[in-house]
Amino acid sequence: xxxAAVRAFARRGYQNASMDDIAELAGVSKPxxxxxxxxxxxxxxxxxxxxxxxxVAAVRGAVERGAPPDRQLWSGLSGFFAHTARHPDGWxxxxxxxxxxxxxxxxxxxxxxxxxxxxxxxxxxxxxxxxAPSPERRMAAAEVSGxxxxxxxxxxxxxxxxxxxxxxxxxxxxEAAATLMNFAWAGLGNLLCGQGWSPAR
Amino acid sequence: xxxAAVRAFARRGYQNASMDDIAELAGVSKPxxxxxxxxxxxxxxxxxxxxxxxxVAAVRGAVERGAPPDRQLWSGLSGFFAHTARHPDGWxxxxxxxxxxxxxxxxxxxxxxxxxxxxxxxxxxxxxxxxAPSPERRMAAAEVSGxxxxxxxxxxxxxxxxxxxxxxxxxxxxEAAATLMNFAWAGLGNLLCGQGWSPAR
Amino acid sequence: xxxAAVRAFARRGYQNASMDDIAELAGVSKPxxxxxxxxxxxxxxxxxxxxxxxxVAAVRGAVERGAPPDRQLWSGLSGFFAHTARHPDGWxxxxxxxxxxxxxxxxxxxxxxxxxxxxxxxxxxxxxxxxAPSPERRMAAAEVSGxxxxxxxxxxxxxxxxxxxxxxxxxxxxEAAATLMNFAWAGLGNLLCGQGWSPAR
Amino acid sequence: xxxAAVRAFARRGYQNASMDDIAELAGVSKPxxxxxxxxxxxxxxxxxxxxxxxxVAAVRGAVERGAPPDRQLWSGLSGFFAHTARHPDGWxxxxxxxxxxxxxxxxxxxxxxxxxxxxxxxxxxxxxxxxAPSPERRMAAAEVSGxxxxxxxxxxxxxxxxxxxxxxxxxxxxEAAATLMNFAWAGLGNLLCGQGWSPAR
DNA sequence: TATGAATGAGCTTTCATTCAT
DNA sequence: TATGAATGAAAGCTCATTCAT
Numbered sequence: 001x002x003x004a005a006v007r008a009f010a011r012r013g014y015q016n017a018s019m020d021d022i023a024e025l026a027g028v029s030k031p032x033x034x035x036x037x038x039x040x041x042x043x044x045x046x047x048x049x050x051x052x053x054x055x056v057a058a059v060r061g062a063v064e065r066g067a068p069p070d071r072q073l074w075s076g077l078s079g080f081f082a083h084t085a086r087h088p089d090g091w092x093x094x095x096x097x098x099x100x101x102x103x104x105x106x107x108x109x110x111x112x113x114x115x116x117x118x119x120x121x122x123x124x125x126x127x128x129x130x131x132a133p134s135p136e137r138r139m140a141a142a143e144v145s146g147x148x149x150x151x152x153x154x155x156x157x158x159x160x161x162x163x164x165x166x167x168x169x170x171x172x173x174x175e176a177a178a179t180l181m182n183f184a185w186a187g188l189g190n191l192l193c194g195q196g197w198s199p200a201r
Numbered sequence: 202x203x204x205a206a207v208r209a210f211a212r213r214g215y216q217n218a219s220m221d222d223i224a225e226l227a228g229v230s231k232p233x234x235x236x237x238x239x240x241x242x243x244x245x246x247x248x249x250x251x252x253x254x255x256x257v258a259a260v261r262g263a264v265e266r267g268a269p270p271d272r273q274l275w276s277g278l279s280g281f282f283a284h285t286a287r288h289p290d291g292w293x294x295x296x297x298x299x300x301x302x303x304x305x306x307x308x309x310x311x312x313x314x315x316x317x318x319x320x321x322x323x324x325x326x327x328x329x330x331x332x333a334p335s336p337e338r339r340m341a342a343a344e345v346s347g348x349x350x351x352x353x354x355x356x357x358x359x360x361x362x363x364x365x366x367x368x369x370x371x372x373x374x375x376e377a378a379a380t381l382m383n384f385a386w387a388g389l390g391n392l393l394c395g396q397g398w399s400p401a402r
Numbered sequence: 403x404x405x406a407a408v409r410a411f412a413r414r415g416y417q418n419a420s421m422d423d424i425a426e427l428a429g430v431s432k433p434x435x436x437x438x439x440x441x442x443x444x445x446x447x448x449x450x451x452x453x454x455x456x457x458v459a460a461v462r463g464a465v466e467r468g469a470p471p472d473r474q475l476w477s478g479l480s481g482f483f484a485h486t487a488r489h490p491d492g493w494x495x496x497x498x499x500x501x502x503x504x505x506x507x508x509x510x511x512x513x514x515x516x517x518x519x520x521x522x523x524x525x526x527x528x529x530x531x532x533x534a535p536s537p538e539r540r541m542a543a544a545e546v547s548g549x550x551x552x553x554x555x556x557x558x559x560x561x562x563x564x565x566x567x568x569x570x571x572x573x574x575x576x577e578a579a580a581t582l583m584n585f586a587w588a589g590l591g592n593l594l595c596g597q598g599w600s601p602a603r
Numbered sequence: 604x605x606x607a608a609v610r611a612f613a614r615r616g617y618q619n620a621s622m623d624d625i626a627e628l629a630g631v632s633k634p635x636x637x638x639x640x641x642x643x644x645x646x647x648x649x650x651x652x653x654x655x656x657x658x659v660a661a662v663r664g665a666v667e668r669g670a671p672p673d674r675q676l677w678s679g680l681s682g683f684f685a686h687t688a689r690h691p692d693g694w695x696x697x698x699x700x701x702x703x704x705x706x707x708x709x710x711x712x713x714x715x716x717x718x719x720x721x722x723x724x725x726x727x728x729x730x731x732x733x734x735a736p737s738p739e740r741r742m743a744a745a746e747v748s749g750x751x752x753x754x755x756x757x758x759x760x761x762x763x764x765x766x767x768x769x770x771x772x773x774x775x776x777x778e779a780a781a782t783l784m785n786f787a788w789a790g791l792g793n794l795l796c797g798q799g800w801s802p803a804r
Numbered sequence: 805t806a807t808g809a810a811t812g813a814g815c816t817t818t819c820a821t822t823c824a825t
Numbered sequence: 826t827a828t829g830a831a832t833g834a835a836a837g838c839t840c841a842t843t844c845a846t
Contacts (some may be wrong), residue, residue, distance in 0.1 A: 013301055015216035019841060029807050031843080040841065074400055100214050100301045146359065146380040153358020154351035161350045179347040182397040187388025196383040199275055219815065230832045232818080241816070415703050417618035420836060431811045436838065476802055502616055502703045548782040551764045552757035559756020560749065581749040584799040589790025598785040601677055622820060632828050634822080643820065 001026045001036065006047045009097055010089035014044060041104065048098050048105050051090035052112040058083035059116065069127040073120065074181050077155060081173035084159040095156060113152065121148040128192060139191070151184050202227045202237065207248045210298055211290040215245060242305070249299050249306050252291035253313045259284035260317065270328040274321065275382050278356060282374035285360040296357060314353065322349040329393060340392070352385050403428045403438065408449045411499055412491035416446060443506070450500050450507050453492035454514045460485035461518065471529040475522070476583050479557060483575035486561040497558060515554065523550040530594060541593070553586050604629045604639065609650045612700055613692035617647060644707065651701050651708050654693040655715040661686035662719065672730040676723070677784050680758060684776035687762040698759060716755065724751040731795060742794070754787050 004026035008017040019040060023030040037043040062079020063072050084091040094112075098105040124144050158176040190196065205227035209218040220241060224231040238244040263280020264273050285292040299310040325345050340348075359377045391397065406428035410419040421442060425432040439445040464481020465474050486493040500511040526546050560578045592598065607629035611620040622643060626633040640646040665682020666675050687694040697715075701708040727747050742750075761779045793799065 018839090030841090031807060032805090034842070035806080070398065071400075074398075096301055099297050102213070102217070142376075143380060146362075146377065147384055149358050149362045150355035150381055150384050153361075154355040156358065157350050157354020158347065160354075161347075176347070178400070179344065180351055181400075182392050183348055183351050183388050184384065185388075185398040186391035187384050187386075190387035190391050191383050197271065197275075197379075197386040199272075199379070199382075220817085221815085231816090232832055233830080235817070236831080414705070417616075418705075421838085422836080432837090433811060433839075434809080437810080442837070472800065473802075476800075498702050502699055545782065548761065548764075548779070549786055551760050552783055552786050555760020555763075556753035556757040559752050559759065562756075563749075563752045577745075578749065580802070581746065582753055583802075584794050585750055585753050585787065585790050587790075587800040588793035589786050589788075592789035592793050593785050599673065599677075599788040601674075601781070601784075621818090633820095634828060635826090637821070638827080 001028065001033070002047055002050055005043055006051060006093055007089050009044060009047055010092040014097055014101055044101075045104055045108065047093060048108050051087070051093050052109060054087070054090060055080075055083055055094065056112060056115065069123045069130075070181070070185050073123050073185070074177060076119070077177040077180055078173060080155060081159060081162065081176045085162060085173050091159060095160070117145075117148045117152050120151055121145055124148055124151075124188065127188065147184075147188070151180070154180055154183065202229065202234070203248055203251055206234075206244055207252060207294055208290050210245060210248055211293040215298055215302060245302075246305055246309075248294060249309055252288070252294050253309060255288070255291060256281075256284055256295065257313060257316070270324045270331075271382070271386050274324050274386070275378060277320070278378040278381055279374060281356060282360060282363065282377045286363055286374050292360060296361070318346075318349050318353050321352055322346055325349055325352075325389065328389065348385075348389070352381070355381055355384065403430065403435070404449055404452055407445055408453060408495055409491050411446060411449055412494040416499055416503060446503075447506055447510070449495060450510055453489070453495050454510060456489070456492060457482075457485055457496065458514060458517070471525045471532075472583070472587055475525050475587070476579060478521075479579040479582055480575060482557060483561060483564065483578045487564055487575050493561060497562070519547075519550050519554050522553055523547055526550060526553075526590065529590065549586075549590070553582070556582055556585065604631065604636070605650055605653055608646055609654060609696055610692050612647060612650055613695040617700055617704060647704075648707055648711065650696060651711050654690070654696050655712065657690070657693060658683075658686055658697065659715060659718065672726045672733075673784075673788055676726050676788070677780065679722070680780040680783055681776060683758060684762060684765065684779045688765060688776050694762060698763070720748075720751045720755050723754055724748055727751055727754075727791065730791065750787075750791070754783070757783055757786065 005017075005022050008022045008025055011017075012021070019030055019033060022043070023033050026033070033043065037046055059076050059079045062082070063076045065072070067075070094109055098109040100106075121144055124147055125139075128139050128144065155176075158180060162173065162176050206218075206223050209223045209226055212218075213222070220231055220234060223244070224234050227234070234244065238247055260277050260280050263283070264277045266273070268276070295310055295313075299306045301307075322345055325348055326340075329340050329345065359381060363374065363377050407419075407424050410424045410427055413419075414423070421432055421435060424445070425435050428435070435445065439448055461478050461481045464484070465478045467474070469477070496511055496514075500507045502508075523546055526549055527541075530541050530546065560582060564575070564578050608620075608625050611625045611628055614620075615624070622633055622636060625646075626636050629636070636646065640649055662679050662682045665685070666679045668675070670678070697712055701712040703709075724747055727750055728742075731742050731747065758779075761783060765776065765779050
């Protein structure tokens, strides 16, 4: 039943998906929807929660724990792209629909995103700790956090690019992950070696 | 009067912002809004068009034409972050609200984004042509395009991070641009030198 | 529920009868009206169709088929006046309201009227064929049609006169029919005998 | 200025003719309309009054006073048909639009119609007084009034038939008047001679 | 339990009407 | 005087939500 709701919400948007539509798509009657989930808001929240949990679980399950940070990031990204490619409606619900709505949902999604950002931050920090040649090259926490945000944003953008039907020759999940790792990790290495880009150069 | 509409749409979303709200926020009466902009859809379209044009103009104006690609990218990113930071509602309208809506708006925004992606792609390609040590290291077009998408997504994510009031200690526009340049351009240099990351490593 | 709509439309007119009024008059809520009849236009169309069918059925049922033309006309008129007297709102809807509205309704009513005019035309023609003393007195088709139009118009006028509450001492249905038969049929007979009125006389 | 209003009201109906339309059609600005005629209702009333007066004057002017009743009727009818044919908008305003509206206008039109009916009644009564062979054949007042109503209704119907563009081969004003005189006056003569139609025959 | 039937509340849109110039 | 600019009030329509069965 949530499946139908996720599909409806992802494709038509929160407001345009009427409860009639959802009930009909689920093959049940409207009062039944209200029996299980008390309101449209709660229904949407349940959908968001389920998809968020599903995505986090997919990423978590894909990460190779104990491996070096770069391998962990790589495996996590692979899992992320694989999941979003396989569940485009869920991804659209989280990334496109939930963010347009006020308090309850956007925060829920923001919390999920923050969790992922924190995980990436920690990976970068770990790599930085190991790879930094000297203490004075240690990156500031804000800098690390910024990198994590940038990386997550890049991943989202690539997931959209790969997922939308508009460009059928978009990259596969593996290719997207590889592109991003090339982009990010190599840059990170350079950064740690003091070869960052600076405007004054 | 468009200002009020942009604020209302950005903060409450298209559907939840009623014409009453917008009129009241603008300090005028509802029929006046209909006199100037004929319907809610046209009003939204006008807002989207104005903000998109404003953003594109800001980025265009900031780019130092004729400079080397990295400086062009840097100046464009600085302009982008400065503009989004100064017009958070406009940025939210474009990035969050307009994408959830069907035909006219999402396409308009997608076109603007595609324009920016194309510009970035061209910068990366120019840099690659100059920086590649040997012809066989030339990057494939799809690879370049993927990098551009990643970079734009990262920029959007950083703009969100910097802009939302949730984290008042987010980076300034200059810091965000610097972070992103470090992240991207250094990585790009490595990539061209054949030092890309690969899972098999 | 149509009853209430017919009353409201007949008494207040199409535009002045609001859906709130109709719903309240029917003792139900407005969305229910929209559930059964999808819009104000369709509601009005349904009313017009029902009343038109009802009137035509009443006239058809009253006509004594097989009788001589004069008796057929007499019985049809009696049925007509009886029906309009018993359903003044329906008659007002057809005769007064529906004619002021454009495409769908006015045409529907015009079609009904044309049907009746055709029937009357045919009765007059039959009478003329039988009653004409010589072929050269045969009436032209246009002449017959004009007489039918005049007769129907006279009937409508008498129905209004009898029906409106303004003159409580208006004629009964039988009296109206008798008046009209006297007026029309006798005149018709004279006409056939070459005793028509002519200005040059 | 009233011309424009009459045209707009007759063609689009009272409600669908907006004050903007009327002002634009008249070539003046809206507040000017309000300066001369204080409201839409008063504007409509003024139109109705003017057209009613114009029609009554046309009929009055056409009647040959002092002539025998039949000639008076004939000349009045000719004037009536000539006027309605020459002023179709005015006739539509009176006959179609004004009747659909409540108190002020419908009554005004009803009063004009009553005046004409009274005039016709008086003509018929005069003819009856002269033509009746014996006092016991005197028609009752109600009977005469009914005949007048029938005749007026027949005239209206013929005016519609002649006026609407739907049937371009409709009769001319003279033909319509002739048809009606044949229909009515001959019948009247018969009636006075005791040769009326009766159902029991 | 599961639903057909019904509604309260709200939104977009329009138009007769009036100031301030 | 004549008008551009502005609005109060109301109408058609929809939808999340709930009874009575």
